Structures are given as structure tokens and as C-alpha cells.
Amino acid sequence: MRKQTVSLCVTYTLALLVALAGSMKATGLRHGFNSNSSRIFNIISFGAVGNGIEDDSQALVSAWRAACAVPRATLLVPSDFQFLVSPVTLQGPCNSKLVLQIEGTILAALTTRNSLKSNIFQWLNFKWLNSFTIQGSGIVNGQWSQFRNLSLIHQNSTIPPAALRPTVVRFYSSYNILVRDIQIVDSPQCHLKFDSCRWIRVKNVTIFSPEVTPNTDGIHLQNTRDVEIRKSNIGCGDDCISIQTGCSNIHIKNINCNPGHGISIGGLGRGDSLACVSNVLVDSVNVQNALSGVRIKTWQGGIGTVKNITFTNIKVSNVKTPIMIDQFYCDQSSCHNKTDAVSISDITYQGITGTYSYEPIRFACSDSVPCTGLNLINVHLIPVNWWQYKREAFCWKSYGAAWGPVEPLSAGCLERSNNRLIKILTKPHNYTC
Structure with missing residues (x-):
């Protein structure tokens, strides 16, 4: 009798759990997601190949637009892949607490002829964001050597040499931004730039380009206030950290600068x-x-x-x-x-x-x-x-x-x-x- 009672209790409990799961699933579908995993937008799911040869720019933009519309979403760049990306602008406003999780490698693609006409050229250009995070153990690679060769090809052109070398990661008019743990390497120009931003935190990042690379500032601040940069290793061909006009309330601590200015x-x-x-x-x-x-x-x-x-x-x-x-x-x-x-x-x-x-x-x-x-x-x-x-x-x-x-x-x-x-x-x- 006692065993039968326990068995009935177990059966009832399982039935209740199944019913609850079904109810949660139905509710989740009405809201467009049914679990935390549905807040993760993998760039592979949006058509990215990740072989380092084919251009994955459109997949990145599509994944961004989807993640931008969902609260507390994560755009995932998975490990073990190399994503070749042409210049893109990833802009807001987005829903709160969007995260770009970089676990793989993002490679800069050579610019097109039309792109070269801009002398304020950026590669990964983030703008109009609030409460946004870039994090992960992955790498953002600006592939400096290919832009150097491009500069040599166009050295007799009317296009100024600086226009041929993009800043790798640039934030414009953004607030409450956190960049942590990632590596940004071999930038053709500035590695990480903040322009007209506020409440910025950079922590535990690694930035590196060869000493011979000109104008490759590690972190560049302009018209930006309330900044904290901590526990990072920076080596480049120019200023490890550059502070320009319009900056105030800047706190820099525990930085290794080698080499640089x-x-x-x-x-x-x-x-x-x-x-x-x-x-x-x-x-x-x-x-x-x-x-x-x-x-x-x-x-x-x-x-x-x-x-x-x-x-x-x-x-x-x-x-x-x-x-x-x-x-x-x-x-x-x-x-x-x-x-x-x-x-x-x-x-x-x-x-x-x-x-x-x-x-x-x-x-x-x-x-x-x-x-x-x-x-x-x-x-x-x-x-x-x-x-x-x-x-x-x-x-x-x-x-x-x-x-x-x-x-x-x-x-x-x-x-x-x-x-x-x-x-x-x-x-x-x-x-x-």
C-alpha cells in the first residue's frame, strides 16, 4: 500500500511537471522565445561560414538586428571559426543589456574602392548604444599587413594614406559601455576608439600591433567622459592610450605599455x-x-x-x-x-x-x-x-x-x-x- 502511494505521488509529480513545461512553452512562444537560449543569436545561424575566406558581413548585420530587438540578448561569435568581415556599422538604439560575445576570430576584409573615398573610415563601427558589452576570449584582427600593402599600391593616389587604414573598433555617441577580456590585434590605425561617449569601462583587454606600425594608438579617447581603463596589456606603434580634447574624469590603472609612445x-x-x-x-x-x-x-x-x-x-x-x-x-x-x-x-x-x-x-x-x-x-x-x-x-x-x-x-x-x-x-x- 505504501509503495502504491509513493508510485502515485511520483506519477502525479511527473504529470504536473510536464503540464508546467507545456504551459511555459506556450507562454514563451507568445513572446517570441521560450528559454534563455533563445536570447543567444549565433552568427552561424544567420548564414555565416566562418572559413576566413568568404565574407560574413551580412550575417553579422542580420544577427545584430535580431539581437538588438530582444532584451538581454547575446550575439555570439563562436570559437573555432574565423569570420571575414567588411566595414560595417552596428547601431542602436537596442534593447537593454545587449552583449557581443566574441569567442572566435573576426578578420578585417580589404576595403572596396568606394570605401577608400572616406577619410574617417572605421571597420567595426558601433553607434547610439546604451548598456552594451563586448566580451569573450576571442580575437578581433585588423590584418594590418594587407592594409599596408594597399597603401603602397595607392601611394600615388589622391586618397590620403590615413584613409586607407581604418580604426578597428570605434564607438560613437554611446553610453554605459563595457569592453573586457577580448584581444584586438594588428590594427591598421587605432585599435579601440571612443568618440563622444560617456561611462566607459575597459578591463583586461589585450591590444597589440608591431612597433613599426604608424598611428596605431591602443585606446583613443575623444570628447568622452567618465572612463575607467584597468588591468590591460597594450603594445602598438603609437600612444598606448591617447587622450584628446573634450575628455574629463579619466581613470587609468594597472596598464602594461610595451612597446609604444x-x-x-x-x-x-x-x-x-x-x-x-x-x-x-x-x-x-x-x-x-x-x-x-x-x-x-x-x-x-x-x-x-x-x-x-x-x-x-x-x-x-x-x-x-x-x-x-x-x-x-x-x-x-x-x-x-x-x-x-x-x-x-x-x-x-x-x-x-x-x-x-x-x-x-x-x-x-x-x-x-x-x-x-x-x-x-x-x-x-x-x-x-x-x-x-x-x-x-x-x-x-x-x-x-x-x-x-x-x-x-x-x-x-x-x-x-x-x-x-x-x-x-x-x-x-x-x-x-
């Missing part, structure tokens, strides 16, 4: 333009085999301000010039002398240690708009070779002070602040940052 603010003010950068903290960064460690560079003739910048706990190894401010920046064969300059003030360098290959510190500031509020605290920089001649720090129109143990002692070349004198020297401007 270090962490840079600028160049700012090109073409006599207004440039504004403020509230930047760069903390716990290792820079190796680089042109610069931490630098601020501005063009003559620009206006605006760079202020409240802190570089702390920076370790350099075989870096040409670890600390640099250059208000005479020019990447051309020659530039005209101009009196206007972007104002630079309240800059702190604390705990900057390691080896340099050319000179330890270079502060080249404007005669008409001197640098003010420069602070060197616990700085220890020595030549990369013990037998190498110890070069002195260079200071020009740079006002501030050195605190604590400082080597080289010539870092004391900073002029003591004289607010009245600086006010007389500084040319007034009518602008607002």
Missing part, C-alpha cells in the same frame, strides 16, 4: 582649435621600450586648458623620455611659430621611477602661456646603461616644485611659482572649457 594627452590645439582636458588620473602603469612615458603635447596656436592631471606610481624601462610636456608639438617637417597656446596647469608626477635612454624630463612650455602648478614628488630616473652620461632635466617656462627624493637633481630646474609674474606673462583668452 606611452600614455599621452594630446596633441591638442591643432589648427588653432580649442582643446579642453581635465581630471585625469594615471596610476600603476608600466611603460617599457617606449618613446615616452607620460606626456602632454600641444600645438602652437591652440587655446584651452589641460588641468588637474595626476601621474602616480609609473615604472619606466628603456623609455626615451619618461616625463614630457611639449607645447611646441609638431609632427610635420616644419611648423610656424605662434604665441597662443593651450594652458597647462596643476600637473602632478608622483613615484615616477626607472630608466631612460635619452633624457629624464622635458618641460618645454610656451613663452606666452607658461606651465604652472607642476609638482615632482619622489621621482627617480637614471640612464638605462650605468656607464651612460646622465642628462639633465630640461625646463623652459615651467613653474612648480620638486618634493622628496628627486633624481636627477636637475629636476629642480622648475621655477618657483610667482603668480603675479605668471599673470603678466600669460596672454588672456576669451574662451570657455
Whole structure:
């Protein structure tokens, strides 16, 4: 009797579960999905081949449109495949918390002749997104070498060389963006770019292109605020992280930069333009085999301000010039002398240690708009070779002070602040940052 009762209970329970499952299935069908798996949109299901030869761009766009329409959806780029993709724009607005899960490899396809007419060319162009994540253990490969060959083919063309080299991943006018864990390699130009964005997080990414690749910034920020970049390895042929005009509240921590041009603010003010950068903290960064460690560079003739910048706990190894401010920046064969300059003030360098290959510190500031509020605290920089001649720090129109143990002692070349004198020297401007 007891066994019969247990058997009836089991039978009833199974029947109930089957009924519930049927009810859930019917309800799910009415809403267009019946399980979490229906929120996963695999690019293979939309016609992608993944052999690295056939163009999978349309499949990516189709999968994006489907995922974009579903809350908490995931667009999956599966492992063990290589997806060749031509330039695409993946735009919103989308439903909340869309995820692009990259487990395989996305390869950049060569541009078409029509694409080459654009000088603001992007490859994977994301725009108008909110609460969006790119993550995974996969690779985004810009295939720099093929674009280099294309540049050589078109070197006599009216198309400027930069137009032939796209930025690999670019975000425009997007908010609450997270990029983590992925690898972005061999970009023809910038690897990861944020333009007119806010609330950005980049974590545990690997970015790499050869040292000989020109203008291949690792992470490029422009008109972007409230940014956190952490725990990432970056090596490239230009700035590991580049901070341009319109940026504020930037926090960079635990970054390895090798090789590259270090962490840079600028160049700012090109073409006599207004440039504004403020509230930047760069903390716990290792820079190796680089042109610069931490630098601020501005063009003559620009206006605006760079202020409240802190570089702390920076370790350099075989870096040409670890600390640099250059208000005479020019990447051309020659530039005209101009009196206007972007104002630079309240800059702190604390705990900057390691080896340099050319000179330890270079502060080249404007005669008409001197640098003010420069602070060197616990700085220890020595030549990369013990037998190498110890070069002195260079200071020009740079006002501030050195605190604590400082080597080289010539870092004391900073002029003591004289607010009245600086006010007389500084040319007034009518602008607002």
C-alpha cells in the first residue's frame, strides 16, 4: 500500500511537471522565445561560414538586428571559426543589456574602392548604444599587413594614406559601455576608439600591433567622459592610450605599455582649435621600450586648458623620455611659430621611477602661456646603461616644485611659482572649457 502511494505521488509529480513545461512553452512562444537560449543569436545561424575566406558581413548585420530587438540578448561569435568581415556599422538604439560575445576570430576584409573615398573610415563601427558589452576570449584582427600593402599600391593616389587604414573598433555617441577580456590585434590605425561617449569601462583587454606600425594608438579617447581603463596589456606603434580634447574624469590603472609612445594627452590645439582636458588620473602603469612615458603635447596656436592631471606610481624601462610636456608639438617637417597656446596647469608626477635612454624630463612650455602648478614628488630616473652620461632635466617656462627624493637633481630646474609674474606673462583668452 505504501509503495502504491509513493508510485502515485511520483506519477502525479511527473504529470504536473510536464503540464508546467507545456504551459511555459506556450507562454514563451507568445513572446517570441521560450528559454534563455533563445536570447543567444549565433552568427552561424544567420548564414555565416566562418572559413576566413568568404565574407560574413551580412550575417553579422542580420544577427545584430535580431539581437538588438530582444532584451538581454547575446550575439555570439563562436570559437573555432574565423569570420571575414567588411566595414560595417552596428547601431542602436537596442534593447537593454545587449552583449557581443566574441569567442572566435573576426578578420578585417580589404576595403572596396568606394570605401577608400572616406577619410574617417572605421571597420567595426558601433553607434547610439546604451548598456552594451563586448566580451569573450576571442580575437578581433585588423590584418594590418594587407592594409599596408594597399597603401603602397595607392601611394600615388589622391586618397590620403590615413584613409586607407581604418580604426578597428570605434564607438560613437554611446553610453554605459563595457569592453573586457577580448584581444584586438594588428590594427591598421587605432585599435579601440571612443568618440563622444560617456561611462566607459575597459578591463583586461589585450591590444597589440608591431612597433613599426604608424598611428596605431591602443585606446583613443575623444570628447568622452567618465572612463575607467584597468588591468590591460597594450603594445602598438603609437600612444598606448591617447587622450584628446573634450575628455574629463579619466581613470587609468594597472596598464602594461610595451612597446609604444606611452600614455599621452594630446596633441591638442591643432589648427588653432580649442582643446579642453581635465581630471585625469594615471596610476600603476608600466611603460617599457617606449618613446615616452607620460606626456602632454600641444600645438602652437591652440587655446584651452589641460588641468588637474595626476601621474602616480609609473615604472619606466628603456623609455626615451619618461616625463614630457611639449607645447611646441609638431609632427610635420616644419611648423610656424605662434604665441597662443593651450594652458597647462596643476600637473602632478608622483613615484615616477626607472630608466631612460635619452633624457629624464622635458618641460618645454610656451613663452606666452607658461606651465604652472607642476609638482615632482619622489621621482627617480637614471640612464638605462650605468656607464651612460646622465642628462639633465630640461625646463623652459615651467613653474612648480620638486618634493622628496628627486633624481636627477636637475629636476629642480622648475621655477618657483610667482603668480603675479605668471599673470603678466600669460596672454588672456576669451574662451570657455
